[in-house]
Amino acid sequence: MAQTYFSKDHEWIVVEGDSATVGITDYAQAQLGDIVFAEVPPAGTALEKGKEAAVVESVKAASDVYAPVTGTVTEANAALEADPALVNTSPEQDGWFFKLTLSDPSELDGLMDEAAYKAFVESL
């Protein structure tokens, strides 16, 4: 049964066993505006929780996307190269960034569930 978590950096992570899919939230894409480029880490990249994992560029600004957990990338979303606007149109489905294998599932304990994230966004 897949479970969804959220980070304070506005990433979502859907976990199934020790594999997970990562993207940015609808709130994040709305704040960034039109995404014109997304650079996602290729399969095999070792990511460390809280460190830069991907870059998204809007017309105006470049922003880092951090890894919400430590792990190794198993697949990057190749569709973002041709159509970076997927991050805007489908941030929590087709606009996913990468999949990874979790190194330490206990890191998930520090993340929020959907209700907590919703409250967090409303507090901003």
Place this chain on the structure above:
Amino acid sequence: MTDAPTQNDGVLDDDMVDAGPDTLPLDAWHRARGARMVEFAGYHMPIQYEGIMPEHHWVRAHAGLFDVSHMGQLLLSADDGHAGLDEAIEALVPADVKGLALGKMRYSLLLAENGGILDDLMLSRWPGGIYMVVNGATKYDDLAHLREHLPDEITINHLDDRALLALQGPEAFAALSRHVTGEWPLDVLGFMTGGRFEICGVDAFITRSGYTGEDGFEISIPADAAEAVADALCGEPEVKPIGLGARDSLRLEADLPLYGHDLDEETTPIAASLGFALSKRRREEGGFPGYERIMLERAQGAILKRVGLIVEGRQPVREGAPVLDGEGSEVGRVTSGGFSPTLQKPIAMAYVPTAQAVPGTAITLEQRGKLFTGIVTAMPFVPHRYHRKGA
């Protein structure tokens, strides 16, 4: 003449707003229309309403209203008439001020003794003197410079009780003409001319000019009338309010440099590819700051030159990225970079060695350890569509 931060740390870390910026006359108006506000030039200003991309396309297709009230509006006058005034201003800028007829407008540069650019500005001949629009971020430095260097007989009036609105786009004339009355119809104005009109019952000084490459107008009105005028113009079907974000992408496509980024005290008019701002008479007669250096650079070329680049791939290369030579040494730098909504490609302005400032030349850029290729491209990236009247 607009800007916003180019790099955020983290997806949404908002390090754009410092404590203490001032508010402009339309502050509440922007917020009521859903603008996202940022600090720019010491003011809270709208960076976007519905989004930079749709706002950019709207201006190229219709008309957009920009609040540029942060810019400095100055009126310079002299008791003894224009002759003393024109001469005094000509000592600080390379424009032909004496040849500026009533209602005419000219782009010029405030120059330092070494020929460096202190600011870029617009000069217009009003009945009462020379009206100057300078950048918001530099206006107090400009005022200090003018006070120090102009003779005491020249009165400098900072018109800080006035707002400045820009209406830009191919449908700007149609929308504005429904609200303007005056001694003459609005269509007497061609590009780079201005005059007195009335809009929403208040006196306005309107010039046909702007910062987008499109036909358009800049409208100087009393600050307390700004909301009524903005409401009236945005009530027209052609007009939407546009933020600083789209102003920046529009001006970048149009080869219009941004002071503090593409121009600064280290750049000269020739290096900045602004040779057109040196009028023929002034080139021959001299008498402006940095004359010898600027004329030498005009004859022999400056070391670096501002060019336009189309960046290969889809990733924008931003301000500050170094230009590298074959050995990997830094020989220049990107001064503005972003994604062109019109071309759907990343574009940039950069200073490169003059020998490489030739269209078609491949320039190597570096950003975050990654190399990019920019192709030198004749600017503007998107053709100007000014409303020029026959000479």
